Amino acid sequence: MxxxxxxxxxxxxxxxxxxxxxxxxxxxxxxxxxxxxxxxxxxxxxxxxxxxxxxxxxxxxxxxxxxxxxxxxxxxxxxxxxxxxxxxxxxxxxxxxxxxxxxxxxxxxxxxxxxxxxxxxxxxxxxxxxxxxxxxxxPEANVNILFGNLDWDNDEDDLNATITDIELNPAYNLNFSIMFQSNNSLWAQVSVTDGSVSFSDIPDGLYYWELRVLG
CATH class of the missing domain: 2.60.40.10 (Immunoglobulins)
Structure with a gap:
């Protein structure tokens, strides 16, 4: 090997x-x-x-x-x-x-x-x-999160995430998920293909995010 x-x-x-x-x-x-x-x-x-x-x-x-x-x-x-x-x-x-x-x-x-x-x-x-x-x-990844009024619409919050690998190369082959904290259910999920993901207008509530390898 x-x-x-x-x-x-x-x-x-x-x-x-x-x-x-x-x-x-x-x-x-x-x-x-x-x-x-x-x-x-x-x-x-x-x-x-x-x-x-x-x-x-x-x-x-x-x-x-x-x-x-x-x-x-x-x-x-x-x-x-x-x-x-x-x-x-x-x-x-x-x-x-x-x-x-x-x-x-x-x-x-x-x-x-x-x-x-x-x-x-x-x-x-x-x-x-x-x-x-x-x-x-x-497994190791670097995740940089931006959260708030990213689209300047003054409505519900938005989230942008930049994901790189251990050598800071843009990541792919990953799923980025936003989960409800109350019951661990899925709110939204996006496949990472170019090292970044975006979510708009996330409803008010408590959430956490997960990063998982595809497959």
């Missing part, structure tokens, strides 16, 4: 050592034969994990949180970094992903809870893991 990932590429150091030796054969001729020997070493550069984590609302689903890990080695995206999520209490490994060529690893609809994350790389032997914690706390 890819459930709220930047990658760093290792610089590989190739060193070529050339040794030249002079040999003078005793029997074949009086010329000099040069023998060349090469030694190739392969060693990962030092690793400096830089991990940034984005919490987002994948496809406006408004379900549990989605996380994108971006793993870098210094400033370079790190491909094939191993991102793991553990139960904070039991330390059981719950989810894992490897970063892509852009250093990204994504965990979608992560169940509510607190997780320890670890980041490492198979070539960075001896480099300590980068670690930290993330908290998935369920």
């Amino acid at each position: 890819r459930k709220p990932r930047i990658s760093q590429a290792f610089a590989l150091l190739f060193v070529l050592f050339i040794t030249v030796s002079a040999v003078t054969p005793a029997a074949f001729n009086g010329g000099t034969i040069n023998a060349v020997q090469s030694v190739n070493t392969h060693q990962p550069a030092a690793t400096n994990y830089v991990v940034t984590i984005r919490t987002f609302n994948d496809q406006m689903a408004f379900n549990d949180d989605d996380f994108e890990f971006v793993v870098r080695n210094g400033t370079a995206p790190l491909n094939n970094a191993w991102v793991r999520l553990y139960n904070i209490s039991t330390q059981d490994l719950l989810y894992q992903e490897f970063t892509d060529g852009n250093g990204l690893a994504t965990f979608s609809n992560l169940p509510v809870g607190t997780y320890q994350w670890n980041v490492s790389h198979p070539l960075a032997v001896g480099t300590p893991d980068a670690t930290g914690q993330i908290v998935s706390d369920g």
Whole structure:
């Protein structure tokens, strides 16, 4: 499951050592034969994990949180970094992903809870893991309510609501309802399609509003 990932590429150091030796054969001729020997070493550069984590609302689903890990080695995206999520209490490994060529690893609809994350790389032997914690706390929306004589008609009150997701993108896939406080019955309901809803001339009374995911 890819459930709220930047990658760093290792610089590989190739060193070529050339040794030249002079040999003078005793029997074949009086010329000099040069023998060349090469030694190739392969060693990962030092690793400096830089991990940034984005919490987002994948496809406006408004379900549990989605996380994108971006793993870098210094400033370079790190491909094939191993991102793991553990139960904070039991330390059981719950989810894992490897970063892509852009250093990204994504965990979608992560169940509510607190997780320890670890980041490492198979070539960075001896480099300590980068670690930290993330908290998935369920669906989140920002709602800004304007209420009163919004149409300047000096009659019954009006309500305008602006709804955005966790990254302040205009929301959709939601129902906005106004309910009677006395019996919890529905007065009016509007589908949120562009991040805003409006209600005009709400009769006198006590109400509350609800925001629910469609379906």
